[in-house]
Amino acid sequence: MWVRRETPGKMKFDPDDCCVLNGGDGAWAFASLAEQLSSTLGIPISERAQGFNYVLHLDSIETDFAGESFIPLSAIRTAADKRQTAAAFARHSVPTPRTRLLESFDEVTRFVPANPQSEWCLKYPTGCGANGHRLIGTDSGEPPNWPRPFVVQEFIRLERPEVYRLYGAGGELFGWVARRFPEGTHPSPWVAHARGARYELAGDAPQQAIDVATAALQAAGLLASFGLRRFAQAVLRRVGGTGSGDGWNLQPRRPRPQYPEPGERLVGSYRRCLSAVGSRGLSRKGWPTTEPEHYPHLFQRV
Structure with a gap:
């Protein structure tokens, strides 16, 4: 007993x-x-x-x-830093836009023209609301006081900018919503609430989205944590x-x-x-x- x-x-x-x-x-x-x-x-x-x-x-x-x-604090740290998130997603093969972590801006300026088939953006690693994010090209200058490594990510341009969100807690996923700019407003390339985007209910989540969200939460240590x-x-x-x-x-x-x-x-x-x-x-x-x-x-x- x-x-x-x-x-x-x-x-x-x-x-x-x-x-x-x-x-x-x-x-x-x-x-x-x-x-x-x-x-x-x-x-x-x-x-x-x-x-x-x-x-x-x-x-x-x-x-x-x-x-x-x-x-878990380790999961909070991973989710709060795009450098750690990118590394975790790569380790767990989570589908994302192509992302590179580059140690110097010289590497960034070599990488962008070597991959002209895509647009690229530089993401500030610990901000929110797209603060600091910028599109980068062959003539972009190095931003001052930028944390290393640089997070360079493929920028996927949409006719109507939008992103989708699922929420997760206790092993459950729920709350499939879209974040979009209201009709009649000038959209930003960065679909952030701080830039004027608003949430809309988006119906039932596609299974592919559920699978990717599950993989992302597992990679960050958040799904059943x-x-x-x-x-x-x-x-x-x-x-x-x-x-x-x-x-x-x-x-x-x-x-x-x-x-x-x-x-x-x-x-x-x-x-x-x-x-x-x-x-x-x-x-x-x-x-x-x-x-x-x-x-x-x-x-x-x-």
Whole structure:
């Protein structure tokens, strides 16, 4: 038979040790999402790291973060840096426009004329909203203070600029939407919300898009990464259930609310994932399991 391991001296946590972590100069950009997560999960927003954190923003993870992150920090770093994303996609053969990481601008100026069959753009690696992105040609000058390596990517020009998005959480993909410029507005080559593009519902996602999105999320370590068990244990009592002494016994609320919008659906998936982790744990593949041998740190055979 299996019994729960005793862990002498191990600190026990409660919901007060959890937070939506949103601090630093860029926290304003995530303020509304932080409020939504805080309200739904019943945990506070904090500018300082607590024991267990849903990380949204910090100026410096290296110096400002202590504790544990519900989303793996390695996955956050990969998703936040186009250089790391490009390398991860190449390792996992994720289909993308042709992308090269070049160490010097001399390499860039040699590469572009050697590949005249395509247009090329230079992407700023850690920005958002297409900030810093630019088309480059044979006469382009080197931008000052640009992080290395240079991210050079094939630019695919469309008659009507648009990009598509799928959301993912807890191993689920949902929320197929298109980002386009409203009719009557002057479009930018960069289809960013900060440039005036807006989201539109796009119907059902094509299977090819689902396959590529799945591969991309797996490459970044994000598809089924929501599995910090102790975080789940700590917040379960405030997320649709009540916990036993160790936080593993759930009494889910019924019926489940509906989440028609992508942002709300993300929160719903987060909650369902927490419930699954709290009641059954995670298997080797990241999905719920009831097998105690999967948790040698929690159980032992006697």
